Amino acid sequence: MVSTRTEATMESMSSGYHYSQEILDGEEGEEEIVDQEDESSAERGRYAIVEDSCLSRLFKRCQECGELLDHSLTERKRCGSALVVITECLACNKKVQWDSQEKVGIGRGQAYSLNHRIPISAFITGTPLPRLCDFARTLDLDFPSDRSMRKTIREIGSVAIERVYAGWEETVREVAVNASEGDGLQVSIDGQYDSPGFTSSNCKVTTIDCHTKLAISGVALSKKEDGIDGMSIRMESEGALRALVDLVNHNIPIKKLVSDQNAMVMKKLREHPKTAHIERKLDWWHVQKHMRKEWWKMVKANPELAPVYQMFFNHLYFVHHKYPRREDRPRALELVQSFIIHIQGKHSWKKNDEFKVVTRCEHGKLKAKKRGESRVTLNAGSEALESIHEMLFAPDSQRLFSLLPLLSILRSMNVFILSA
Numbered sequence: 539m540v541s542t543r544t545e546a547t548m549e550s551m552s553s554g555y556h557y558s559q560e561i562l563d564g565e566e567g568e569e570e571i572v573d574q575e576d577e578s579s580a581e582r583g584r585y586a587i588v589e590d591s592c593l594s595r596l597f598k599r600c601q602e603c604g605e606l607l608d609h610s611l612t613e614r615k616r617c618g619s620a621l622v623v624i625t626e627c628l629a630c631n632k633k634v635q636w637d638s639q640e641k642v643g644i645g646r647g648q649a650y651s652l653n654h655r656i657p658i659s660a661f662i663t664g665t666p667l668p669r670l671c672d673f674a675r676t677l678d679l680d681f682p683s684d685r686s687m688r689k690t691i692r693e694i695g696s697v698a699i700e701r702v703y704a705g706w707e708e709t710v711r712e713v714a715v716n717a718s719e720g721d722g723l724q725v726s727i728d729g730q731y732d733s734p735g736f737t738s739s740n741c742k743v744t745t746i747d748c749h750t751k752l753a754i755s756g757v758a759l760s761k762k763e764d765g766i767d768g769m770s771i772r773m774e775s776e777g778a779l780r781a782l783v784d785l786v787n788h789n790i791p792i793k794k795l796v797s798d799q800n801a802m803v804m805k806k807l808r809e810h811p812k813t814a815h816i817e818r819k820l821d822w823w824h825v826q827k828h829m830r831k832e833w834w835k836m837v838k839a840n841p842e843l844a845p846v847y848q849m850f851f852n853h854l855y856f857v858h859h860k861y862p863r864r865e866d867r868p869r870a871l872e873l874v875q876s877f878i879i880h881i882q883g884k885h886s887w888k889k890n891d892e893f894k895v896v897t898r899c900e901h902g903k904l905k906a907k908k909r910g911e912s913r914v915t916l917n918a919g920s921e922a923l924e925s926i927h928e929m930l931f932a933p934d935s936q937r938l939f940s941l942l943p944l945l946s947i948l949r950s951m952n953v954f955i956l957s958a
């Protein structure tokens with residue numbers, strides 16, 4: 539009677555009994571453990587913290603015959619986070635072993651479930667192990683040692699995560715390739731350092747398929763690796779190269795690469811036989827960043843351009859968002875350039891060598907200015923106007939703007955990396 543009740547209590551704690559005269563020595567015993575696991579696997583996975591004194595109450599009597607036990611014969615063993623209680627009964631001579639947790643794994647790799655789950659949970663939640671050990675010590679809670687948790691993460695966690703990751707990676711690559719419908723992928727690459735500048739010791743480089751927005755590869759680098767030789771600045775270009783070579787090696791057709799203007803990345807990719815064919819493009823955010831730099835130089839030389847600066851960027855963003863499609867880019871480029879006419883106070887003009895498509899501004903009727911306010915205009919032939927003209931029609935700017943810009947892909951990527 540007592541025995542039944544005890545068992546029921548134990549079952550609700552999702553643990554179980556097994557007993558044998560030859561505990562864990564001999565194949566028979568091991569087989570028995572495996573069988574029990576199968577039976578109880580459905581209820582595995584919920585845990586409760588039990589206080590010592592409460593637990594002792596459950597082991598007052600023999601589980602076999604119900605006689606009171608001589609507690610000097612009861613053995614308690616700690617095994618990381620698990621507790622093993624072995625009782626020996628003088629009345630019926632049976633030895634009973636109770637484990638506070640199920641075992642997972644097979645053969646020599648067998649371990650109590652929480653001894654695996656604690657370090658893995660810490661790992662995937664980013665909990666530092668030393669803090670976790672402090673936590674357990676403060677509570678007087680049995681936990682696996684720091685060393686064995688690291689071993690579990692290294693030998694089991696990392697391997698399992700790697701396997702899952704590889705599976706996901708394969709799937710997203712397949713999705714991205716299918717979505718490209720044979721055209722080849724347009725990808726975006728950016729690196730994230732663990733700390734700024736030359737002090738960083740690690741860098742993550744992520745490749746995203748611009749069409750599906752899926753991360754199709756991730757490379758983690760350390761400053762100490764060969765080819766980087768302690769130069770943290772080399773990590774991003776090396777990572778970008780590795781990522782692309784890996785993709786090419788896996789027969790992922792990479793057609794275009796959108797990235798920032800990192801000269802080192804570009805050079806590395808251009809020089810490597812496996813990545814030389816990839817067309818390189820700049821993303822929109824970096825395009826406008828380049829233009830801002832040019833403007834700052836102009837404003838410095840011609841302070842009267844200061845109020846024009848923001849007008850230009852409003853115009854640039856407006857055009858960029860209105861004409862995102864590649865086929866509209868020539869028109870968009872002319873519209874951007876037509877700022878040069880608009881700023882002179884003219885809003886329609888005749889076709890000429892510079893404007894073959896666009897002959898008028900796309901804004902509606904301009905709001906009338908309040909009395910005393912005047913619209914900022916620049917005079918034809920003025921130095922300020924000439925410098926804007928030069929900037930807008932410079933081959934570099936034209937090339938930058940005509941490239942298919944992507945809406946801040948790199949910035950959304952940073953968000954992704956931070957949350958990954």
Ligand SMILES: [Zn+2]
Pocket residue numbers: 600601602603604605627628629630631632
């Ligand atoms: Zn007994």
Ligand SMILES: [Zn+2]
Pocket residue numbers: 880884885899900901
């Ligand atoms: Zn206008």
